[in-house]
Structures are given as C-alpha cells and as structure tokens.
Amino acid sequence: MLVTDTTAAEPAVLATGVDVVLGGHQILSGVDLRVERGEVVALLGANGSGKSTLVRALLGIAPRTAGEVRLLGGALGNGVPWERVGYVPQRLPAGGGVPATALEVVMSGLVHGRTLRPPRDARKRALAALDEVGMAAHARRSVLQMSGGQQQRVLIARALVRRPDLLVLDEPTSGIDLPTQETFVATVRRLHEQGGTVLVILHELGSFAGLIDRAVALRHGRVVYDGPPPDPRGEHAGPGHEHTHPHADPPPPDPGTGLSMEVLP
Amino acid sequence: MTWFETLGAMLSSPLMQRALIAAVLVGAAAPVVGTFLVQRRLALMGDGLGHVALTGVALGWLVGTWAGLVPQDALAIPGAVVAALIGSVAIEWVRARGRTSGDLALALMFYGGIAGGVLLIKLAGGTNANLVSYLFGSISTVSTGDLWWTAGLAVGVLLVGLGLRHVLFAVSHDEEFARGSGLPVTALNMVVAAMSALTVTIAMRVVGLLLVSALMIVPVAVAQLVVGSFSRVMALASGIGVAVSVVGLSITYWEDIPPGATIVLLAIGLYALAAVTRPLLTRRGAGDAPHDPHPELPDDVALPVVGAGPGAADCRPGAPGGATR
Numbered sequence: 001m002l003v004t005d006t007t008a009a010e011p012a013v014l015a016t017g018v019d020v021v022l023g024g025h026q027i028l029s030g031v032d033l034r035v036e037r038g039e040v041v042a043l044l045g046a047n048g049s050g051k052s053t054l055v056r057a058l059l060g061i062a063p064r065t066a067g068e069v070r071l072l073g074g075a076l077g078n079g080v081p082w083e084r085v086g087y088v089p090q091r092l093p094a095g096g097g098v099p100a101t102a103l104e105v106v107m108s109g110l111v112h113g114r115t116l117r118p119p120r121d122a123r124k125r126a127l128a129a130l131d132e133v134g135m136a137a138h139a140r141r142s143v144l145q146m147s148g149g150q151q152q153r154v155l156i157a158r159a160l161v162r163r164p165d166l167l168v169l170d171e172p173t174s175g176i177d178l179p180t181q182e183t184f185v186a187t188v189r190r191l192h193e194q195g196g197t198v199l200v201i202l203h204e205l206g207s208f209a210g211l212i213d214r215a216v217a218l219r220h221g222r223v224v225y226d227g228p229p230p231d232p233r234g235e236h237a238g239p240g241h242e243h244t245h246p247h248a249d250p251p252p253p254d255p256g257t258g259l260s261m262e263v264l265p
Numbered sequence: 266m267t268w269f270e271t272l273g274a275m276l277s278s279p280l281m282q283r284a285l286i287a288a289v290l291v292g293a294a295a296p297v298v299g300t301f302l303v304q305r306r307l308a309l310m311g312d313g314l315g316h317v318a319l320t321g322v323a324l325g326w327l328v329g330t331w332a333g334l335v336p337q338d339a340l341a342i343p344g345a346v347v348a349a350l351i352g353s354v355a356i357e358w359v360r361a362r363g364r365t366s367g368d369l370a371l372a373l374m375f376y377g378g379i380a381g382g383v384l385l386i387k388l389a390g391g392t393n394a395n396l397v398s399y400l401f402g403s404i405s406t407v408s409t410g411d412l413w414w415t416a417g418l419a420v421g422v423l424l425v426g427l428g429l430r431h432v433l434f435a436v437s438h439d440e441e442f443a444r445g446s447g448l449p450v451t452a453l454n455m456v457v458a459a460m461s462a463l464t465v466t467i468a469m470r471v472v473g474l475l476l477v478s479a480l481m482i483v484p485v486a487v488a489q490l491v492v493g494s495f496s497r498v499m500a501l502a503s504g505i506g507v508a509v510s511v512v513g514l515s516i517t518y519w520e521d522i523p524p525g526a527t528i529v530l531l532a533i534g535l536y537a538l539a540a541v542t543r544p545l546l547t548r549r550g551a552g553d554a555p556h557d558p559h560p561e562l563p564d565d566v567a568l569p570v571v572g573a574g575p576g577a578a579d580c581r582p583g584a585p586g587g588a589t590r
Binding site: 056059060061077078080082085087089092093096097098099100101103104105107108109110111112113114116117118122140141142158 | 300303305308429431434435437438439441442443444445446448485489492494495496498
C-alpha cells in the first residue's frame with residue numbers, strides 16, 4: 001500500500017492540456033490537473049461542467065483528442081500500475097439478463113491492465129473487501145436485487161479489493177443513504193491515513209469537508225479554481241457535521257435538483 | 266428387441282457416435298458463449314452471424330466448384346468460419362463506433378447474409394435445396410472430417426471461454442469500469458465476437474444456421490431462472506445444452522423428426538417448465554430475505570404524513586376532493 005517504488009517522486013495524477021470532444025461538442029479544453037501523492041483533492045463544478053468527463057478521461061474511459069495523462073508515474077495505457085488504481089463510478093450499469101453476485105462483481109476488480117486472470121486468493125480478498133464496506137453478509141446475493149446504497153457499497157469494495165494507492169470517486173454523495181455515505185467518508189479517511197491519494201467529484205464538500213486538502217473547480221470544461229477548499233470553517237471538520245447553511249464562496253454549489261436550465265454548447 | 270438393446274444399437278452405430286460427440290461438444294460450448302452474449306444484451310448476435318455464415322457456406326461451395334474439388338461443399342465449413350469471423354469483427358466495429366446504429370448493422374447483416382448465400386449458391390451451380398441442410402442442420406451427415414473441425418473449434422471455444430471467464434465477465438458486466446481498469450476492452454469484445462462466430466459454425470451441422478442462436482441463448486434463459494450467480498448460470502446452461510442436445514438427438518434415432526428443431530423445442534420446453542415452477546420454488550425461500558424494490562433514498566422534502574392511511578390525500582392543499590385521478 002505504501003509508496004516505495006522508484007516512481008514515488010512523480011505525482012499521483014498528472015494531466016496536461018487535456019481536450020475531450022464528445023459528439024462534436026468540446027467538453028474539456030486544455031485541462032491541467034496535478035494531484036500529489038497523499039493528497040485528497042475534490043473536483044467541484046455545476047452539472048455539465050465536465051467533472052465526470054475529466055475523471056473518465058483521466059482513467060482512459062473517455063477518449064482524449066489532445067493532452068497527456070500520467071497516473072502514479074505511468075503514461076495512460078500499459079504504463080499505469082492499474083492494480084493500484086481504484087475507481088468507483090456513480091452507479092452500477094443496468095446489467096444484462098444474467099444475474100451476478102456481489103462477490104463476482106468485486107472479484108471483477110481483480111482483473112486489470114494486462115492481468116487477465118484473477119490471483120489465487122481472489123475470493124478471500126473479495127470477501128475481505130466486502131467486509132470492509134459492511135456487505136459481507138450479502139456476498140452471494142445478486143447485485144440487481146440490492147438497493148442503490150448497497151450496490152454503491154459493492155462498487156466501493158470492487159475498487160478497494162485492489163488495495164489502491166489512488167482512489168477516484170465519481171459523486172459519492174449524490175442520492176445515497178446515510179450508511180453508504182459514511183462508508184465513503186470512512187474509506188477516504190482510512191486511505192488518506194495510509195498515505196493514499198484520493199480524487200473525488202463532489203457537488204458540495206458536505207461530510208467530506210474535513211478531509212479535503214485542495215479543491216479544483218471546473219466551469220464550461222476549464223479549470224477556474226485551484227486552491228484550498230472553499231469554506232474551510234472549523235465546524236465543518238467534524239465528521240457528523242450537517243451541511244445546512246448556504247455557501248457564499250465560488251464555486252456556487254449545485255442546487256441539487258438534478259435539473260440544469262443551462263444551454264450546453 | 267428391448268429398450269436397452271436399442272440403446273446399445275444406437276451407441277454402436279458409427280454415424281450416431283459421431284453425431285453424439287458433435288452434439289455433446291456443441292451443447293457444452295454454445296451456452297458458455299451465450300452467457301456472455303446475454304450479459305451484454307447481444308442475444309441476437311448469433312443469429313446475425315448465422316446468416317453471414319450462410320454466405321460463407323455458399324462462397325466455400327463456389328470456390329470448391331472452381332477448384333474442382335470432389336465434394337463440392339468441402340470448403341463450406343472453412344468458408345463459414347471465415348465469413349462469420351469477418352461478420353463478428355464488423356459487428357463489434359460498428360458497436361464501438363456508435364451504439365444507436367448497432368441493431369441496424371445487425372439487420373443489414375441478417376438480410377445481406379441470406380441474400381448473398383442464395384445468390385452465390387446459384388452461381389456455384391447448386392440449388393437452394395443444398396442450402397437447406399445448412400439452414401436447418403443435418404447432423405446425420407456429419408463426416409469424420411466435420412467432426413474434427415467441430416471438436417477442435419468447440420474445445421478452443423470452451424478453453425478460451427472458461428479460461429478468460431473472469432475478465433470476459435468484467436468486460437461484459439461493466440464495460441466502462443473495465444476500460445477504466447486498463448483492460449484491452451476492444452480486443453476482449455472481439456474475442457467474444459470471434460467465439461460466437463466459431464460457435465455458429467460448429468453448431469451449424471447440429472441445429473442449422475437458423476437455429477444456432479437458440480442453442481446459445483435458450484439454455485442461458487433457463488439457467489438464469491433457476492440460479493442466481495453468473496458462474497452458476499454458465500455451468501447450468503452448459504449442462505442443459507448437453508442434455509437437450511443428447512436427448513433431442515437420441516429421440517431422432519427412433520422417430521423420423523429433424524434433430525435441430527427437436528433440440529431447440531426441448532430447450533424451450535425446459536424454459537416453460539422452469540418459468541412455471543419458479544414461483545413455487547422461490548416462495549419457499551422468500552421468507553428469509555424480505556426485499557423492498559425501492560432504493561434507500563432520503564426524501565426530497567420533509568413529509569408530515571407518518572402513516573399513509575385513507576386520509577393521506579388530504580395533505581395536498583387545495584385538492585378538489587380527489588374526485589378524479
């Protein structure tokens with residue numbers, strides 16, 4: 001888990017001049033992002049600002065039209081030590097006609113990069129990861145029968161089963177139950193204490209406030225803010241703090257309706 | 266002659282031996298590939314490839330005629346393999362470029378494949394009757410050469426499908442996550458497509474090109490009704506595939522009915538049986554896992570109603586008595 005290799009000097013995430021064009025629309029233009037080892041960085045911005053696309057481009061899911069990405073010292077592609085990168089998407093895909101158990105989904109996290117077959121202790125590791133998120137009792141249930149929060153915790157386990165040095169979370173707080181939110185915060189805190197790096201997409205800092213070292217905000221596909229997390233007031237440090245008062249600082253938090261009246265380019 | 270002696274006679278007939286070996290191999294391999302296809306919602310891919318393979322059969326026939334080979338269809342299976350492989354790569358390529366046109370591409374492939382096959386077989390000096398044995402299967406004409414092809418390809422498909430099942434599951438289950446794990450997703454998709462293509466060509470002799478997809482998909486449909494995990498669905502589907510193939514083929518030893526159709530109808534009969542008996546089986550275990558289908562989401566607004574009784578509609582201010590809904 002600890003960073004001991006020769007590439008330790010390189011940042012965990014280093015993106016320079018990333019352009020992404022999807023469906024003829026310029027979603028990201030010239031985004032630079034640097035996340036040092038051991039940092040917890042929040043990626044902020046309104047709906048449609050390109051946060052998710054940036055994360056997807058960093059992981060090689062969304063195709064880049066320009067720019068360079070290096071993760072944990074390796075160029076995107078075969079150079080990245082994928083066994084040390086964990087990704088938690090916003091939700092599980094709807095799935096096909098074949099049921100899959102939580103254990104099978106978590107074990108699918110153990111194939112990555114050029115490792116096409118899981119290790120021998122895959123089952124043990126997957127059960128341990130499910131135990132970490134409090135889902136060990138549901139290991140043999142089909143994920144399609146689970147609630148949204150339970151599915152989300154299975155997805156966290158799928159990322160943790162790799163014992164990642166870099167964890168990327170896509171909006172872990174939107175529309176999930178409280179135990180799952182607590183699981184997310186506890187996971188980030190534990191990883192941070194072990195020297196790991198976390199990049200997390202957030203609408204508002206909320207329960208993560210005390211953990212965030214730095215915030216990067218996007219607007220219209222460009223970085224418009226990079227610095228200390230906005231509104232770092234003392235009472236936010238408490239893990240049980242309820243986010244109930246409005247922000248006055250940029251960037252404005254999303255109203256949370258899920259609706260955007262903005263006309264996208 | 267007793268029932269037992271008839272069985273012995275069936276098993277000692279070289280023709281039946283070859284047919285049974287082919288049926289076991291195809292019955293085991295086809296549902297393994299089918300499990301990945303159903304998971305990816307590409308259940309009809311086998312059908313598209315079957316149609317394309319028909320053009321390949323006719324093309325092999327045409328080449329065989331030109332080269333003056335003695336059985337004119339000596340190149341039919343290699344032709345089908347090549348055509349289906351090209352078709353599978355084409356489908357994946359179209360899928361990777363844009364999802365919306367995927368089913369349109371499949372449709373073009375269906376009709377192009379059939380039309381190409383009918384046209385080419387005429388050019389080769391054959392008749393449509395020659396194609397019928399490929400369309401509906403003719404397991405009784407399995408030669409030793411065919412058997413080698415079938416055995417080799419089926420074992421190859423089984424080895425790849427089972428050896429790479431974890432990574433193929435990862436790609437089929439959540440393609441984006443697989444891409445974000447650095448997996449060679451496009452190449453792995455091509456592997457599934459190529460496996461489907463090869464399965465189509467080996468199952469061609471047993472059930473025929475028009476029914477090939479049924480042997481890949483229907484056992485999976487039965488298995489997912491009965492068991493609840495991906496690996497068990499795959500194992501059970503494979504077992505069902507072997508069982509219906511062997512039973513269907515054996516029936517045709519006594520009764521003069523087409524084997525391909527018998528095998529497929531047996532599988533569909535199993536599906537009906539499983540669908541009917543499933544409520545009886547699941548009701549027994551329903552007590553230990555009470556399940557609310559609604560996700561655990563906090564309410565968007567503070568709701569004053571605690572118990573939603575008959576007066577629940579009253580909390581809508583200004584509602585006109587709830588006269589109409």
